[in-house]
Amino acid sequence: MITLASDFGTPYPAAMRGVICQRTDARIEDIAHDFPRQNVRTAAFWLTQTLPYFPPAVHCVVVDPGVGTDRDAVVVRADDHALVAPDNGVVLPAARELADTVEVFTWAYDDPASSTFHGRDVFAPAAAAVHDAGVDALGDLDRTTPTDDYADLRFPTAETDDDGATGEVLVVDGFGNVVTNIPGSVLEGRFGDTVRVDGESVPVRRAYAALDPGERLVTVGSHGNVELAVNRGRGDEAFGVGVGDPVSLSL
Structure with a gap:
C-alpha cells in the first residue's frame, strides 16, 4: 500500500x-x-x-x-x-x-x-x-x-503541576475544536466538575452533547489531549484562540 x-x-x-x-x-x-x-x-x-x-x-x-x-x-x-x-x-x-x-x-x-x-x-x-x-x-x-543531518520537528510540551497546566494550541480541527498540547490525564477524576480556562470557569464533560447547544466545555479528544470545544459550535471562536496561542488550565 x-x-x-x-x-x-x-x-x-x-x-x-x-x-x-x-x-x-x-x-x-x-x-x-x-x-x-x-x-x-x-x-x-x-x-x-x-x-x-x-x-x-x-x-x-x-x-x-x-x-x-x-x-x-x-x-x-x-x-x-x-x-x-x-x-x-x-x-x-x-x-x-x-x-x-x-x-x-x-x-x-x-x-x-x-x-x-x-x-x-x-x-x-x-x-x-x-x-x-x-x-x-x-x-x-x-x-x-x-543521514543524521535532517530537519526535525517536535511538538512543544505543556507544563503541568497539581494546580493545573500551561500549554498552547496545536491545531484547530474542521469543527472548530481546539486541540491543545495539555495531556488529558490532567482532567482525570474531574469530569462533571469545572475548571478555569484562562481565568474563566468552564465545565468538564466527556461528550459535547452533555451540555446544551452553544455551551462551552473542556474535554479530552480522541488524540488524548485536552480540547476546548462548544456543543454544536466552534471552540476557537468561543474561546478566542488559534494555533500557537497559549492556554492556561487551572484545576
Whole structure:
C-alpha cells in the first residue's frame, strides 16, 4: 500500500496517483489533501493521528513550502513503514508514533520536470520505487544515503503541576475544536466538575452533547489531549484562540 497526503487540494494529487500507477501496482489510499496550505506542523500532527492505524505501507507526504529550493528529499524507515517527504520534519512525529527508533535517508533525485510540483516529479516516483524495493532494502538502494543531518520537528510540551497546566494550541480541527498540547490525564477524576480556562470557569464533560447547544466545555479528544470545544459550535471562536496561542488550565 502507498498512502498519499498533501496540502494540494485538487486536482494535483491525481497526477501523483497517475505517476505511481505507471510504476507499480500498489494499492493507493488518500489520507488527506486539505491540510492547511504550507502548514508543516498541522500536517505533522494529523499524520500522528492517522498513520498508526494503517498496516505496513509507504506513506508519501507532501507539504512543502521549500519546493524548488535545495532542501533534500528524505525517506524515513519506522519499523515496517516508510515515509517519503521533503526534509522539513513533517513526517518525523508520525514516524516516532510508528516506531521507537527511526532511520532517516536522503533520497537522490534527478532534475525534476517542474520546480513547483515535486509531489509529481520527485515524491510520487520515490514512493513507488520504495514500495517495489521493500522497506527492508532502503539502505541498499542507489538513491538512499543514511543521514543524521535532517530537519526535525517536535511538538512543544505543556507544563503541568497539581494546580493545573500551561500549554498552547496545536491545531484547530474542521469543527472548530481546539486541540491543545495539555495531556488529558490532567482532567482525570474531574469530569462533571469545572475548571478555569484562562481565568474563566468552564465545565468538564466527556461528550459535547452533555451540555446544551452553544455551551462551552473542556474535554479530552480522541488524540488524548485536552480540547476546548462548544456543543454544536466552534471552540476557537468561543474561546478566542488559534494555533500557537497559549492556554492556561487551572484545576
